[in-house]
Amino acid sequence: MSIDWQAFCLTIALALVVSAVLFVAGLPLAYWITFSRWRWKFLVEALVALPIVLPPTVLGFYLLVAFGSRSPVGLWWQSLTGHTLAFTFTGLVIGSILYSLPFAVQPFAASFSSVDRKLLAASSTLGASPLSTFFRVVLPLSVPGLVTGVALAFAHTMGEFGVVLMVGGNIPGVTRTVSISIYDQVEASNYAGANAMALLLLVFCFVVLAVVYGLHRRSPKQKSWPLGLAD
Amino acid sequence: MHTAAEPKSANAALRAAIRKRFATAEREFKLDVEFDAAAGFTILFGPSGAGKTTVLDCVAGLAAPDAGRISVGDRVLFDSTIPIHVPVAKRRVGYVFQELALFPHLTVEQNVEYGLAHVPRADRKQRVAAMLQEFRIDHLRQQPPAKISGGERQRVALARTLVTDPCILLLDEPLAALDAATKARIIDDLRAWNQVHQIPILYVTHSREEVMALGERVLVLDCGRIIAQGTPHEVLRAPLQETVAQLVGFENIFDATVESVHEDRGTMMCKLEADMPENQPRNQVEIETPLVRAEVGSHLLVGIQAGDILLAITPPFGLSARNVIPGRLVSLQQRDVIVSARVNCGVEMEVHLTLAARDALDLMPGKEVWLVIKTHSCHLMQR
Numbered sequence: 001m002s003i004d005w006q007a008f009c010l011t012i013a014l015a016l017v018v019s020a021v022l023f024v025a026g027l028p029l030a031y032w033i034t035f036s037r038w039r040w041k042f043l044v045e046a047l048v049a050l051p052i053v054l055p056p057t058v059l060g061f062y063l064l065v066a067f068g069s070r071s072p073v074g075l076w077w078q079s080l081t082g083h084t085l086a087f088t089f090t091g092l093v094i095g096s097i098l099y100s101l102p103f104a105v106q107p108f109a110a111s112f113s114s115v116d117r118k119l120l121a122a123s124s125t126l127g128a129s130p131l132s133t134f135f136r137v138v139l140p141l142s143v144p145g146l147v148t149g150v151a152l153a154f155a156h157t158m159g160e161f162g163v164v165l166m167v168g169g170n171i172p173g174v175t176r177t178v179s180i181s182i183y184d185q186v187e188a189s190n191y192a193g194a195n196a197m198a199l200l201l202l203v204f205c206f207v208v209l210a211v212v213y214g215l216h217r218r219s220p221k222q223k224s225w226p227l228g229l230a231d
Numbered sequence: 232m233h234t235a236a237e238p239k240s241a242n243a244a245l246r247a248a249i250r251k252r253f254a255t256a257e258r259e260f261k262l263d264v265e266f267d268a269a270a271g272f273t274i275l276f277g278p279s280g281a282g283k284t285t286v287l288d289c290v291a292g293l294a295a296p297d298a299g300r301i302s303v304g305d306r307v308l309f310d311s312t313i314p315i316h317v318p319v320a321k322r323r324v325g326y327v328f329q330e331l332a333l334f335p336h337l338t339v340e341q342n343v344e345y346g347l348a349h350v351p352r353a354d355r356k357q358r359v360a361a362m363l364q365e366f367r368i369d370h371l372r373q374q375p376p377a378k379i380s381g382g383e384r385q386r387v388a389l390a391r392t393l394v395t396d397p398c399i400l401l402l403d404e405p406l407a408a409l410d411a412a413t414k415a416r417i418i419d420d421l422r423a424w425n426q427v428h429q430i431p432i433l434y435v436t437h438s439r440e441e442v443m444a445l446g447e448r449v450l451v452l453d454c455g456r457i458i459a460q461g462t463p464h465e466v467l468r469a470p471l472q473e474t475v476a477q478l479v480g481f482e483n484i485f486d487a488t489v490e491s492v493h494e495d496r497g498t499m500m501c502k503l504e505a506d507m508p509e510n511q512p513r514n515q516v517e518i519e520t521p522l523v524r525a526e527v528g529s530h531l532l533v534g535i536q537a538g539d540i541l542l543a544i545t546p547p548f549g550l551s552a553r554n555v556i557p558g559r560l561v562s563l564q565q566r567d568v569i570v571s572a573r574v575n576c577g578v579e580m581e582v583h584l585t586l587a588a589r590d591a592l593d594l595m596p597g598k599e600v601w602l603v604i605k606t607h608s609c610h611l612m613q614r
Contacts, residue, residue, distance in 0.1 A: 116330075116332065118328055118330050118332040119332050119334060121291075121293050121319075121326075121328070121332065122326070122328065122332035122333075122334075123334075123345070124293075124318075124319040124320050125291055125293075125319055125320075125322075125324060125325065125326040125392075126320075126345050126346030126391070126392070126395060127320050127321075127323070127346050127348075127349070127395060128320055128345070128346075128348070129320055132348070136345070137334060137336075140336045141335070141336055
């Protein structure tokens with residue numbers, strides 16, 4: 001058995017960073033999506049949901065273009081750090097954040113909008129500002145949705161392939177994740193190695209999702225987000 | 232009792248002029264009201280859809296009028312001409328919703344504490360403890376709202392709002408779901424609280440019992456307008472009496488004179504009078520009513536709901552009902568699934584029947600009928 005532990009640890013590190021960033025960045029975005037009355041809001045919602053339907057290669061391709069030295073973003077990053085974003089761990093993180101965005105933001109937004117609006121009205125008549133209402137009422141009542149969002153973003157990042165391949169390439173210890181490693185081993189006809197890695201990923205993702213669904217079962221009042229989203 | 236941090240503009244009356252239009256797919260609704268509310272209970276009374284809750288939402292700041300002005304004492308909360316729109320959180324308007332909206336993730340005590348986040352801890356704990364005691368929910372402090380009874384939840388909702396020392400209190404049918412005894416006890420506690428604090432309380436209801444029980448001042452709202460105001464008794468006697476009486480639920484309201492009082496039986500005999508068309512004889516009808524504190528010869532109003540009257544086509548006998556009055560059917564009118572019959576029995580009474588009853592009794596205008604009215608279906612009101 002040859003398990004590529006380096007790739008496994010790298011993948012977990014990537015998933016942890018991505019889900020942490022999505023937790024922090026996803027809350028305000030989900031809040032805005034839930035409570036904004038901007039008439040063009042639906043465009044933003046569609047944009048956020050795009051990675052669900054888009055082939056990862058499309059996102060990966062445009063990211064690669066954006067990271068390149070011909071784009072303003074790529075130029076800016078190069079002038080800042082001296083090297084390009086493509087084929088680095090940071091580039092991988094950025095790609096994964098965009099790719100997993102809906103998996104965090106949609107459960108967040110769904111749980112925010114399932115909070116009874118009368119509770120928000122009650123909070124404001126009791127003198128609480130919108131921000132205070134968010135932290136004292138909306139957030140505590142959305143915990144199952146937050147857990148779901150973070151866990152899905154984590155699991156989804158664990159298993160991604162296309163974006164990583166396009167943006168990260170295959171550099172051991174830097175951008176080679178489990179899915180890339182599996183692909184490599186199949187290419188090299190090392191089916192036993194591929195099987196070991198695949199099984200590891202399978203069991204790991206199953207455990208994460210089982211924890212999420214288990215939590216949902218314990219809070220039946222929470223309106224559940226359709227967890228059976230196709231990837 | 233309270234050590235309020237801010238100076239309180241005591242006895243500051245609410246003045247409101249609110250105009251607001253809604254256009255939904257089904258209908259267009261126009262709210263146009265203007266009223267003052269001094270310290271004490273002001274009841275907003277009217278059928279659902281009359282605009283009562285919208286008035287409260289505008290005062291609280293949850294909705295904005297298209298035009299108008301809302302002020303408490305000399306503090307302007309809303310003025311469309313300046314314009315001013317004080318945010319909800321800064322209005323110090325207490326609002327108890329029909330749904331109560333207790334925070335399900337907090338205990339009773341934490342709920343009551345919610346509006347006092349800005350108050351120093353020691354002061355806050357003291358105010359909350361006093362309020363929990365005053366509203367007799369002290370023993371529930373560690374319970375979540377889901378684990379306490381409906382009446383207790385009402386008390387928590389009231390305590391949570393009152394502890395913030397609001398300058399107006401808005402109550403949207405807060406007691407609608409409670410039994411009469413629980414309701415009466417909560418109203419007593421609320422009265423006791425307001426004896427000390429003296430703020431305007433806007434109380435929305437469509438229950439006439441609550442109007443009578445709380446009755447200091449009533450504003451009757453219908454289709455977005457105030458159609459009558461005054462004490463409950465004034466409102467019932469006002470020129471708009473008919474609309475109001477229909478809102479109150481009495482299709483039949485008669486002037487009555489007390490003929491005799493039977494304290495031993497707990498009843499009285501009253502003579503009904505009603506304006507009949509010129510060409511008809513102006514008969515007098517005597518009915519037995521429940522006993523109220525009234526002298527023989529005094530004038531009262533008697534209200535009878537059309538649905539509380541039985542109609543017979545032969546003289547009935549062997550009934551417990553004390554009032555059996557002969558009369559003649561004047562007209563029959565079908566409204567939806569009920570039939571409204573008008574019967575001349577000296578006075579004209581409206582009686583509601585089912586379609587099946589009309590057909591089974593073969594009712595036609597001109598037919599001789601007998602009306603059966605239980606003593607306790609006759610509701611006495613002061614003129």
